[in-house]
Amino acid sequence: MAMDTRRKRRRQESLWIPVAELPSTAAHPFYQQLNAILDDVGFDAFVEETCQAFYAPTMGRPSLAPGIYFRLLLIGYFEGLDSERTMVGGFSSLRGFRAGSFVGDNIAAGSIELRVPLNSPMGFGQAGLKIFGDAASAYEHGTTLEHATFHYGWGGGWYLRAPLVLLDLDVAYGVDSGARLHAQFGLKF
Numbered sequence: 001m002a003m004d005t006r007r008k009r010r011r012q013e014s015l016w017i018p019v020a021e022l023p024s025t026a027a028h029p030f031y032q033q034l035n036a037i038l039d040d041v042g043f044d045a046f047v048e049e050t051c052q053a054f055y056a057p058t059m060g061r062p063s064l065a066p067g068i069y070f071r072l073l074l075i076g077y078f079e080g081l082d083s084e085r086t087m088v089g090g091f092s093s094l095r096g097f098r099a100g101s102f103v104g105d106n107i108a109a110g111s112i113e114l115r116v117p118l119n120s121p122m123g124f125g126q127a128g129l130k131i132f133g134d135a136a137s138a139y140e141h142g143t144t145l146e147h148a149t150f151h152y153g154w155g156g157g158w159y160l161r162a163p164l165v166l167l168d169l170d171v172a173y174g175v176d177s178g179a180r181l182h183a184q185f186g187l188k189f
Contacts, residue, residue, distance in 0.1 A: 031075070044065070045067075048066050048067060085104060085105060086138055087099065088100075088103075088137065089101030089136075090182070091168075091170070093109045094151060095134050095155060095174070095182050096155060096172035096177055097151065097180070102138040102151060106139050107138050108136065109136035110135050111132060111133065112132065113133075115159065125163065125165075126161045126162075127158070129157070129159075130158075132156070132172075133154045134172075135152050137149055151175065151176070154172065155171050157171060164188060165185075166185070166186040167184070168182070
């Protein structure tokens with residue numbers, strides 16, 4: 001093993017890059033013109049004043065500025081991005097399927113779950129086993145619920161609820177999808 005000396009050491013480069021040194025790309029001319037028009041008519045001030053009643057002055061983190069939010073919606077409209085659509089699948093709505101497996105304008109979902117604790121509810125935390133069944137559909141505007149295609153998942157798992165920790169491990173079978181492992185970890189306050 002060689003001995004390190006101060007003369008051999010090189011100065012380490014900085015870990016952080018100043019924003020001013022980041023390369024910038026040219027914006028599309030259409031969006032440059034659109035931003036200029038919106039700035040000229042005072043779009044941001046108008047939207048902020050209109051939306052002011054819907055924002056709490058001191059609660060939580062600051063939100064995205066309303067002017068930026070509506071500009072993002074305009075980009076989605078012009079580029080054909082349906083970002084306001086609902087998604088079905090994954091741990092929160094339809095276990096046994098990947099998150100976002102089904103997309104639509106509307107959603108209908110339901111779950112039934114039986115939990116069997118393995119320890120006393122008077123203990124420090126609670127751990128147990130569960131079995132569940134999920135059904136959900138994401139369907140387009142104009143489709144009635146009776147004509148919507150529902151997807152089904154069922155399975156079992158293990159859960160832990162401690163004073164600050166939530167942990168769920170599920171093995172779910174999605175009909176026409178196969179088996180999937182779903183894991184969820186969280187902190188509760």
